[in-house]
Structures are given as C-alpha cells and as structure tokens.
Amino acid sequence: MTATVAEAARPVPVARGYRFELVKLFAAWRIRLLVLACWIAPALFVAVVGEQSSLPVDTLFGRWMNATGWAGPLVMLGFAGTYALPLLTSVVAGDVFAAEDRLGTWRHLLVAVRSPRRIFAAKALASLTVIVVLVAGMAVSGAAGGVLAAGSRPLVGLDGHSLTPGEAATQVLLAWVCVLAPTLALAALGLLGSVAWGRSPMGLLLPAVVALAMALAQLLPLPVAVRLALPSYAFIAWNGLFTDPVQLGPLLIAVGVGLAWAVAATALAYVLFVRRDFTNPAHDGSGRRALTLGVLPLVGLLAATAGVVAVATPATGSGIELDKVQRSVATAFAHLYRLQAGQLNRPDVTEAQLGATAACTKGDGLVEPEGPGNDWRCVVSWHLPDVAATGSAIYQLDITSDGRYVADGDGPKEVNGYFQVRTPAGDQPNPLWQFDGNVELLSSTPKG
Template structure:
C-alpha cells in the first residue's frame, strides 16, 4: 500500500479542524454573540432619543428596520470583522506551534497540503457563520423594533421595502470580499509568524492601517487598490456600481494572493525544526506587488489620479439629494406634490470662502441650493455647510432659512417629525462617468 493511499481525505480533515475550532469556548461564545448581540443593539438604539447620526444611515434607525443592519455593517467593518478574523484565521496555524502538535498532525494526516486546505476551509466556515449571524441578527432586531418601512438612500430617494432589503443583503455580500482578504492575511500571519502573537493581531492591525489610509486624501486609484468596505454606492440611484465592483474584485484578489502565499510558505516549511518562529519578511512581497499592479491597472483604465471630489460632482450630488428630500418634506407637511423636474433644483458650492480650490475633501464647503415651485416666480434658496470625507461621503448641515432646514423637527398634521432637510448624508461618486 502506498503512502498516498494512507492520507486522510480533505473532508475528514475539515471535519476534524471544524470540531477543534467550535470546541473552543471563546469561539462558541463569539458565534453566539454574533447571533444575539446585534439584534439587541439595533433594537435598543432604535428606541433611543439620541441616534448615532455620525454613522452612515444612523439618523434613520428610528424610521426603518433597514438602517440598523447598515449601521452595524459600518461598525463591523472597522472593529468587529477584523477582530473576528484575527480570532479565527489568525490563530488556526499558530495554535499548533504553541502546543507543539505539528508532528502528531502530520503523522495523522500525512499531507501538509491537506492540512492547509482543512484548516483554511474550517476557518472560512466559522467566519462565514459569524458574518451571517451579524447580518441576520441586526435585521431581525430592526424589524422587531421599528418595522418594515422604506429607507432613504444617499441621494435622498425613498427606497421601497423590497428594494431596501435587496440592497442591504447585497451590501453584506459585498462586505464578504474585504472580510475574506482579512482572513487570508490572518492565515498568512498565522503561518509566517508562527507562535508569535503578531500573527494573531495581524488582521486587526492591517484593518486599522487601511482605515487610517482611507482617511487620507489619497488618489482614487490608490484608494480603490486597497481592500476596504466600500458598499455606499449601492444606495444611490443609479447605483454607483463601478466603484463597488472594483472593491469586491480587489478584496477577492487580496484574499487569493494572501491565501496562496500562506500556502506556499506552509508547504515549504521544515517541520523538523521545533524552534520555528517566523518566515522571512518577503512573504508580504506578493501583496505589495499586487497593490502596485492594481494601482497601475486602475490608472490605465482611466480611474484618475486625483481625489475624485470635484465642484460639479458635489453640486450635482447635493442638488439631487435635496430635491428628493424636499419631496419627502412636502409629503410630511401635506403640501401639493411636485416633481424633481418641476423643482429644477441646482446648487452652487465654494470652499474656504472662495479662497480654496473647490476640489478635495474638507469641512469648509459651503453651498447654496436653489429651486422653483410651480406657478410662482420666486426662487427658493437654502444654505448648507458640507463636511466631505475622502471616500466621498458628505454630511450636509442646514444653515437656513428656518422654514426649510433651520430646525431639527417640522410640525406636521399628525405631530412633530424629524426634518429630512435639516441635516442629511450624501455621496459623491469618485469615479468619472462612462
């Protein structure tokens, strides 16, 4: 009988690694928390008088169940998912180094390749279980606490309940790509750094570095070449699908490259060396090369080397969002309905009091929105102060007149209601049209 016939199938190795993972009390606790805590969080916050308005869609948590999963997704992309991938993928190989059990595992399985496949698949399964729990639990919590109501998109347009549910589900699916990239980096750190605790922390540290980089005024090509949670474009009409698609592809490329590098490092390892602590730093070179190639490819594709935030884009995005939200306010106040075409909304924006070029992110944008009402000659106008972040998201803060955007609440026939024009979120498409 040959040695090959004695090797344990990947399926049996996978089941073994799966049992090893879920038998750990910390994994069980975290999985349970992912399926329970988000529902409690969303339900609790939705009933609060003070909402997380500094978080995307946070200001709508009192109005619709579909805002809660998006608020949680924004939080999870920065904090929860990097820590979860560190806990699972960042420790799956290093644990064997700490316990000194590689020889026993090799004797039992007889194939480093199958060991790697089993551990990677088991880690992926646990991570997917956690992500699914976060999405499902937060949605259930919102539906119970608030109900199935339409969602206001980032362009001010009211999304039907079915449309909102589909886009929320798609946003969580798109978030799997950068999560898989973090998992691949966790596998690479766990393999390359051995028993060092840095392997366990690598996905969280990498996610922190990416988050800090996204806060800088980077060129669009560099921004999109890094694996990040970029799903905001799904909530515009039309959908800003190009940027979302690029982010998904980049995330999957990072996941594949990091996992393949971890595989090569693992199968080339000398398991007879009991003092193995770390692989050479060159294990990170494939990821550096991938970033450079991606940037060059995006520049060649015409993505651009600027910030992508330009005066005409800001004016167009603000005017579109204002027109849609004005119609929502009109419905609140029981006024005759008007269409966007009848309003003819436009915006004029400057930056730094006209002393700064109207391009790039910043909190010194000032815009005047103008519109017309049917059968009147007067032109309505409203002032907004804009804070635009490097990823294109902006918060428009109303600065008068008081009849339009001067107060947080508006007085409706059924009582006071939040004024949709007082302060609202929007998004500038960073990529050029076409």
C-alpha cells in the first residue's frame, strides 16, 4: 500500500509535461495563426516587393531585392529584429505562465504534475520550441520567396564585394541563427514578466517594451561598450557577416551578451516561480520581490557587461572615427567600381591597381570628424592602369549611431550619377550611385 502511494506521488517526467505544454500552446488559435503567418507571409512579402520598381532602399539590402533572391530574407531579418520577434516573444513566452493565473488552473496543474520545478522546465522548453519554429518559418519563407522571385544570384555585401549564391545562402543562414540569441533574451524576459506580474498584462508587454526601449537607445550616440552590452545588439551586429573580412568581434560579443541575458532572466524567473505561494488563488504578481529579484540583477548584468567590454575592447566613444570611415568608403568604392566595369564591359582591374583612397570631412570641416551624422562628405580618388589622370568622385554620407551608412553619389555623373546598367537580372541602377556600408565600431587600427 505504501509503495502504491509513493508511486502515485512521483512527479511527472519533464518530457511528458513538455509534450502536454506543447499541445496546449499549439491548440491556441493565436499560436496557430502566428505559425501560419510566419511560414507564409514573408515569402509573399518578399516576392511581391521584389517585383516592384520602387524598392525599400532605406532598408539594409533593400536596393538589391530585385537583383538577387538572397536580399529578401535579409530585409525580412531587419524587419523581424525591430518589430516581429519582440512581438512574437511577447505573445508566446510573455503569456505562458500568466494564462494559468487568468484561468485559475494552477492547483489542477500542480496536482497533475506534482513538481513546480518540472512545470517551469516544461513551460520554458515548450515556449522556446514554439519561438524557434516561428523564427525558422520566417527565415525559410523569406529565402524561398526571394529565390523564387529574383533567383539565386550573387549578393553584393556591405563593403561592395560579391558573394556567390552559396556564400550568400550560408551567411543568410548564419545571420538568422545569430539573432536567436537576442530573441531568446527577449523570450526569457517574457518568462520573467509572466511569472512576476501574474495575470497583469504587464508581463505580456514586457519583451516588446524592453525591445522598443533598446531600439531607441541604439539610435542614441552611446559609447561602444554600452551599445554592445545591450542584449538586442545582435539584431544589428549580423551586418558584419556581409563584409570581407567578416566583422566577427561585435557579433560574437552581441551573441554572448544575448545568451547571458537569456540565462540570467530565465534563472530569475525560475527563482520567483518556485518561491511562489500556490495556495493563494488571488495571487496577482510578486510585487516588490519582482523588483529585487528581477530588475536589479539585470541592471547589474548590463553594467557589468558594459564594464567588461570597455576594458576588453580598444574602441572608445562612438566608435565612428575618421580613419574607419575613409577606409570603409574606399574599400566599398573599389569593389563596386569593378562591378560597374564588368556591367559596362570595361577592362577589369584589381583593387590594388585602383588604389582607391577616400578623404572625408564632417560638417564642411567645421566639426570634429567623428561620430554619426548626415553631414559627412567624402572624396574618393583612384588610378587606372596606363592613365595619367587621377579619377575622383564625391559622396554624401549619412552615418547612423550603429555604424551603418548610406553613401549617395554627388558627381561626376558619369561615375556615380544615376543611370541604368545591364545585369543578368535586367537593367539596374548604377552600383556606384548609392550604396550601403558599415563601419566596424570595435576596430581601432587599419587591417594589414
């Protein structure tokens, strides 16, 4: 008889609880709708936009959407990091515990599972699984729509170099994998909010609110160390995968910070959950305990991470310095000049033969040439073999706080003016007219 009672009181294995929670999540109409949207909507969006004559040139890789199918999933990735992924984590992870409070089913669940720790593990794993399915759907759907609409063609990187279709596909996959880190961080904040605020909608809104706050912070001229210490920076740092050489430093730091936040926030949610009094049916959040065990440790993590990055990295201030801007613009121009020469059937030259250099000023030379702004001006110079004269072209630059910039050709029109060139994908704007670039915030010396 005693053995029978002990057997009956044994907690349900986590695997069974996980399957039960997964069935509960996918049974909800909103989750089914999200899965359907994530696996279909990106393909339709990318395919439709890629066929338009007016492209989203203000979005990274948007100007290449009708030239190669691998630009589409990157445009979707930029949109997802800003809007979609924070909302998805709110809907899934931000409600996984609060739903039980609203329905008043905690006592039934505890009687069935007989272990708060296993309930937490099952719910956390189930929400993680749903989020991964949603992210995978957006990546696969965006890539499929882009390739079907524009074909699997080479992609022009952020420094003007060309990636083969295979290289582009690999980097696109890596970019989507890297943004899982900040997505998991937001999901962990959703778990924390769902546990801490109970049935209150604040738990549901927490990931979206935090993501919005961090996106606004990224627009400010923050020091590099603080910028990289924000768990959302990997939503931006994937840009470094599309330069040659790859800018791995900021990306690895951003992924590490995102994972650290995911672990810390999940651990805090677990501590709050197992300390909860489940005998109180009127429980409506953890109150002051949520502040001491939830918010303060994460603020401390942000400060500690910023301190470590500041000590370990050479860059100071905004990270946008004159030498970096000049080097980036000259490199991109040289690569794109060769691309233009091939499209116009001109003799090919190497980057070494061109010897492109850039001389940049900010604010017409009246302010210190550093930091973000739309008042950068660069004059690019180069030489052609067997030509005595030195070529030059002018660009106006708009550099954002995260190091991304748009270079707009300002003459001569024969070089960087607007005109159509013939490509395998049809007539396209002159590649030297406008181009996107990226200043590596952490580098402090020229690469040899």
